[in-house]
Amino acid sequence: MEGWDPNTKSALTQIPLLSIKAGPRDGAAWTQRLKEEYKALIAYTGMNKSNDNDWFRISAANSEGTRWTGKCWYVHNLLKYEFDLQFDIPVTYPLTAPEIELPQLDGKTHKMYRGGKICLTVHFKPLWAKNCPRFGIAHALCLGLAPWLAAEIPILVDSGMIKHKDDSASSSES
Amino acid sequence: MDVELKEMLDDLQALKRSLPDPSHQASIDKLQVHVEHLTNLAQYAPARRSKVKDMSAEVVDSNPYSRLMALQRMGIVENYERIREFSVAIVGIGGVGSVAAEMLTRCGIGRLLLYDYDKVELANMNRLFFRPEQVGMTKTDAAVQTLSDINPDVVLESYTLNITTVQGFETFMSSLRKKTFRPKKEGSGVDLVLSCVDNYEARMVVNQACNELNQTWMESGVSEDAVSGHIQLLIPGETACFACAPPLVVASGVDERTLKREGVCAASLPTTMGVVAGLLVQNTLKFLLKFGHVSPYLGYNALKDYFPTMEMRPNPQCSNASCLERQKEYLLAKPARDAAAKAKMEAEALVVAECPIHVDNEWNISVVDDSELDRTDGRSSDALPEGLTHELPTADEFEKQPTPETTFNSVDDLDDLRRQLDALNAD
Ligand SMILES: [Zn+2]
Numbered sequence: 001m002e003g004w005d006p007n008t009k010s011a012l013t014q015i016p017l018l019s020i021k022a023g024p025r026d027g028a029a030w031t032q033r034l035k036e037e038y039k040a041l042i043a044y045t046g047m048n049k050s051n052d053n054d055w056f057r058i059s060a061a062n063s064e065g066t067r068w069t070g071k072c073w074y075v076h077n078l079l080k081y082e083f084d085l086q087f088d089i090p091v092t093y094p095l096t097a098p099e100i101e102l103p104q105l106d107g108k109t110h111k112m113y114r115g116g117k118i119c120l121t122v123h124f125k126p127l128w129a130k131n132c133p134r135f136g137i138a139h140a141l142c143l144g145l146a147p148w149l150a151a152e153i154p155i156l157v158d159s160g161m162i163k164h165k166d167d168s169a170s171s172s173e174s
Numbered sequence: 175m176d177v178e179l180k181e182m183l184d185d186l187q188a189l190k191r192s193l194p195d196p197s198h199q200a201s202i203d204k205l206q207v208h209v210e211h212l213t214n215l216a217q218y219a220p221a222r223r224s225k226v227k228d229m230s231a232e233v234v235d236s237n238p239y240s241r242l243m244a245l246q247r248m249g250i251v252e253n254y255e256r257i258r259e260f261s262v263a264i265v266g267i268g269g270v271g272s273v274a275a276e277m278l279t280r281c282g283i284g285r286l287l288l289y290d291y292d293k294v295e296l297a298n299m300n301r302l303f304f305r306p307e308q309v310g311m312t313k314t315d316a317a318v319q320t321l322s323d324i325n326p327d328v329v330l331e332s333y334t335l336n337i338t339t340v341q342g343f344e345t346f347m348s349s350l351r352k353k354t355f356r357p358k359k360e361g362s363g364v365d366l367v368l369s370c371v372d373n374y375e376a377r378m379v380v381n382q383a384c385n386e387l388n389q390t391w392m393e394s395g396v397s398e399d400a401v402s403g404h405i406q407l408l409i410p411g412e413t414a415c416f417a418c419a420p421p422l423v424v425a426s427g428v429d430e431r432t433l434k435r436e437g438v439c440a441a442s443l444p445t446t447m448g449v450v451a452g453l454l455v456q457n458t459l460k461f462l463l464k465f466g467h468v469s470p471y472l473g474y475n476a477l478k479d480y481f482p483t484m485e486m487r488p489n490p491q492c493s494n495a496s497c498l499e500r501q502k503e504y505l506l507a508k509p510a511r512d513a514a515a516k517a518k519m520e521a522e523a524l525v526v527a528e529c530p531i532h533v534d535n536e537w538n539i540s541v542v543d544d545s546e547l548d549r550t551d552g553r554s555s556d557a558l559p560e561g562l563t564h565e566l567p568t569a570d571e572f573e574k575q576p577t578p579e580t581t582f583n584s585v586d587d588l589d590d591l592r593r594q595l596d597a598l599n600a601d
Contacts, residue, residue: 024340025340025343031588034588035586035588035591038588038591038592038594038595039585039591041595042591042594042595042598045595045598045599046598049598057599058599059592059595059596059599060592064340066339066340067339070599088336088338088339088340089340090338090339090375090378090379091338091339091340091343091379091382092338092375092378092379092381092382095378095417095493096338096374096375096378096379097375099338099373099375110439111439112439113373113439113440114292114295115291115292119439119440125374125566126566126567129420129566129567129568129569130567130568130569131569132569133569
């Protein structure tokens with residue numbers, strides 16, 4: 001795993017691996033795969049919580065489990081920045097990874113394709129391809145989204161492209 | 175508009191005659207000059223040409239097809255007019271797809287099916303085809319607008335959807351199957367699918383659809399550093415499919431470690447995209463109209479002006495089930511194919527005997543039997559010609575692991591698992 005930081009590596013190794021190679025058009029096999037996806041996500045979310053590193057919420061937005069929505073956040077200079085998170089499971093999954101979207105950041109950074117799809121590092125796709133079908137949604141979040149937020153949010157905040165939600169309103173609480 | 179301008183001129187002249195006071199003459203003359211100028215301008219305003227029923231070879235400046243039909247007169251193409259029978263689907267109407275669509279439209283293709291989910295942005299203006307006033311329109315609508323102006327003879331269908339989603343894929347498949355344009359056509363409703371998408375995920379989806387439909391297609395791509403590209407012909411069962419081996423890309427010669435990716439996703443050049451679109455449509459025309467050699471793979475290295483070529487056999491261990499089915503069918507059809515090839519050879523031998531042309535063979539060109547060609551079995555990297563590399567590694571040999579349930583989660587009901595995640599998400 002050349003090119004990955006130690007935190008990502010250690011988190012990744014603790015996420016349970018999946019075994020069923022099935023996509024959303026594969027009927028009963030997809031249901032089996034979906035169970036594995038849930039198990040991995042449950043394990044990863046629980047692990048983040050116990051490590052005091054909780055950073056996303058994700059749940060299926062339809063009963064087929066082909067569309068997922070949620071939130072992710074990143075703490076920079078003691079302030080929490082939160083974003084909507086969404087993606088579809090492609091018909092060729094798990095051969096190809098889901099394309100993770102942060103629609104609120106669309107057009108704010110060059111490290112994004114149209115529609116708010118995050119631009120993954122050169123290391124992501126080869127690792128995903130090598131590990132098909134063992135990697136699932138939890139692995140995509142850990143290897144794709146977490147490093148992206150860590151690299152891009154500080155730049156977006158420091159350049160003024162995104163503002164903390166309390167910044168705009170005059171805070172009466174304090 | 176010119177009728178109204180003409181009436182306005184007449185009215186002005188009548189007014190001039192009827193006015194007794196000559197002090198208004200000068201201002202009426204001025205108005206007249208303005209109207210005449212507008213009349214001149216109106217002559218150049220966009221006028222749509224009417225549809226043409228038959229392609230004519232007549233060389234007059236009002237015939238949009240005379241230079242294309244000349245290909246037939248010169249003996250390059252046997253029957254150019256057949257182009258009006260063909261349907262081509264273009265997936266991805268970006269820097270390559272839109273230019274390919276314009277080329278096929280100008281060539282008088284019968285029908286184009288256009289697929290994209292994106293909108294035109296100012297950031298696209300470094301590429302060809304789209305215009306600044308189209309910003310905000312869907313790429314498919316903007317393309318139909320421009321293409322129908324250029325050539326109203328082409329039947330245009332636009333599909334604004336993302337083919338990688340389950341729903342988008344279903345619409346994509348049914349649109350390819352639909353045979354209303356040429357009901358007697360065998361197989362699917364299109365003659366060729368052109369993949370002009372910009373990512374691996376979408377290419378794998380086009381591959382999936384074409385393997386299932388037994389549909390011949392061509393792949394095209396431009397590298398993210400904008401200095402190399404390629405086109406590839408894929409015939410299910412006969413050539414390697416897109417999943418048979420990791421994707422082949424042209425090595426740009428730039429060291430990946432020195433390539434600066436900080437702050438950018440992808441670069442693009444209208445030149446590289448235009449070259450790749452040109453190579454793609456050239457191969458398409460040769461394939462559809464049956465002339466010249468249809469390239470199985472043609473790479474383009476812009477830094478060195480180097481064009482590597484190769485051919486790839488399908489992988490008998492391909493991960494795509496439909497690919498394996500097509501491979502089986504192709505093997506079963508071998509006797510029929512051999513008989514057809516033999517009949518063709520005999521017919522050609524007859525023609526050669528009658529009129530021995532090219533006896534001197536000035537350039538020492540010899541015909542090589544197809545089977546003698548160096549065909550690579552896409553899987554091994556060592557067999558690749560110089561200048562080509564695999565973009566991704568193959569999946570590791572996957573051993574069945576002990577069922578993970580026993581180790582970390584014994585629940586095996588989908589609803590229970592969903593509730594478990596919801597509970598974790600709640601706090
Ligand atoms: Zn294959």
